[in-house]
Amino acid sequence: MVDTLNRTHLFEWHKSHGDVVPFAGWEMPVRYSDIREEHMAVREAVGVFDTTHMSRFRISGHDAVDFLQTLTTNNVRKLKPNGGHYSTCLNERGGTKDDLMLYRVGDDEFIWVTNAANGPKIWAHIQEHAARFDVKVEDKSREIVMIAVQGPKALALLSKLAGEDVSALPRFTCNPLTLAGEDCFLCRTGYTGEDGGEILLLDTPYDPTGIKKAVRFWEAILEQGAEFGVKPCGLGARDSTRLEAGFVLYGHELDEDTSPIEARIPYAVKFKVEPHYIGYDVVRRHKKEGVKKTRIGLVMIDRGVPRPDYPIILGGEKIGVVTSGGMSPLLKKGIALGYVPPNTVDVGDIVEVDIRGRHRKAEVTEWPFYDTSRYGATRSSE
């Protein structure tokens, strides 16, 4: 593949402040300073991430709800205006084409935010099915900049940018607001386990004017955030924070052969919906009759760092495989997500991870991996 890599509006800023690497067809910052420091800024202060590489599709029109309910697994009809939810988009076999955030920004108007790597696939899927419905579908990815602001100080920073208190806005809502003087949607969502928001900076085309606007906006967040200890964060900290929170990552915990029931994200899947979405019968069967594999969490007891594709061993036999793994900056231990057949292990059981031929002990755990009374969106307030 020699395809040209895409760049976000903030590419030049990233290039002059951090290490830029290829990721999912994009040139993105992996770090600005040190992944662990960026990770800890998210856990203890506030971190900002450029997530413009993700795709954003606008779906509108009379049949928007029916159309989206055909393609996605959460209950679209139940989504109120300015509401948002996490969902999945399945193939006919109940495997996952992608996971997504869906925001209802008007009575018949939605924004679908999807993974960068899956953008072209999902856009083709949306266009293919849109023909049967009275809907208008638009790829807004190049006209909206997306920035995540995450951490225990994120709401204080966002309130300062808004000139009003945004902390009362309920989680998952998507609110039209002016931030740093610009028209935005502030979505009370994120991918780190921490409180905060994801900003959709509207009307920001990928041209010199839009790029200037995006950089001005990004720098305003960093300037206004200085008193809260804000740090720009790259993809390294994005991955380490989501792993510590136990969130699935497409291509690792989710793929076309894995259902959301197997991935244990049941909150993304509803069954009292009409019409039935593609893949409905398969995931309903998974829910009622059980699955052949299920996601588990692992914390290393022995030293060593689990990585994708390392075998999970029980009683000398390979029972499963690690799908994501790394060193947790909070636990200072290796942590992992992986798949095993159901009912082979329980939380608290000890298994082994085959780390390049060396069998190392790990405990089966739930997620998030951190102490939720001290870290994450539901931490006890100080």
Added chain:
Amino acid sequence: MTDDTEVRDGLFYSKEHEWARIEGGLVVVGITDYAQHSLHEITYVELPEVGSDITAGDECGLIESMKASSEVFSPVSGTVIEVNTDLESSPEAVNESPYDDGWMFKVRPSNLDAELDSLMSAEEYRDYIDSL
């Protein structure tokens, strides 16, 4: 190669970016400043076992950074007689002091003269990393 990448004179270097230092008949092994800089945040170092025999060019350890795991290859053959156990609690020493506190293991070499011929001098290693 950036100006602040250190290549220390008097050491022998491998293409896999390990260094070897002759010290009283033993060989001390670590990874270069160039290597630690490209790995970034080192979080864990797996070292060979004391007493084990290792062969030049073979994997004998593992370095974990936040983003990836990388194998360590021994630049020389011989018997491991000591490992840097401080790296268990302070793997960041490899980032901070790759030629001193971040040393990894010591080997009693079994075929040193022949193997040194296949390693690079500091000058050759500087040219090598400039060419990468």
